Amino acid sequence: DSGVTQTPKHLITATGQRVTLRCSPRSGDLSVYWYQQSLDQGLQFLIQYYNGEERAKGNILERFSAQQFPDLHSELNLSSLELGDSALYFCASSVEGEQDPQHFGDGTRLSIL
C-alpha cells in the first residue's frame, strides 16, 4: 500500500460526458501529480500541484483540468470525453517536489464507450 488513494477504481461512461477522478496523497506529502497511461504505453505527465498551487503542466488537454484543495486532496476533471481518453489515470504524491520519490496510487481505469 503506497498510502495514495484514488477513487473510483473503475469508471465507464460515454463519449461527450464529464467525469471527476479523485486522489488523496500520502499523509505529509504536499505535491500531487497526475499521469495518463494508455494501453501498453508509457506514463504521460499531465499536471502537478504543490500545496494547492499549480506547479507544472505537461501534455494536458484543454478539456482536462485539475485542482488541489486545502486538505491537499486533488481532483482531475475530464470533459467532452472521447474514445481516445480511455486509459489508466494515475495520481502520485511526493513530500515536496520533483526531487523527491513519487508514490503512486492504484489508478482509475476509465473506459469510454
Place this chain on the structure above:
Amino acid sequence: GENVEQHPSTLSVQEGDSAVIKCTYSDSASNYFPWYKQELGKRPQLIIDIRSNVGEKKDQRIAVTLNKTAKHFSLHITETQPEDSAVYFCAASYSGNNDMRFGAGTRLTVKP
C-alpha cells in the same frame, strides 16, 4: 525541456542471468534519477533512485549507475527471477524545471 530515452523497449532473459536497461537524458542540469517497476495492471513502484552526487547505488540484486559526463544511467538486475518480469521506467528531473520526465519503458521478461 528534458528528454529521456530508454533502451531496449523489450528484453528477454533466462532466469539467473543479468538484465541491463539504459537511459539517456538531454538536460545536463538533471540531478535526480528514479527507476520504477510496473507489474501488469498495477501501479508503478519506486525500486531505486540515484542523485547526481553519486555514481552508483546498490540494493540487493538491483543497482543503478550514473555517468554524468555521458548523460546516461543504467539499471542492473542480477540473478533475475520470474517475479522480476515487469515494465521498468526510468525518469530524470532537476529542481529548476518542476517536471519529471519518464522514459518510454522496458518490458522485461524473465524465462524460468
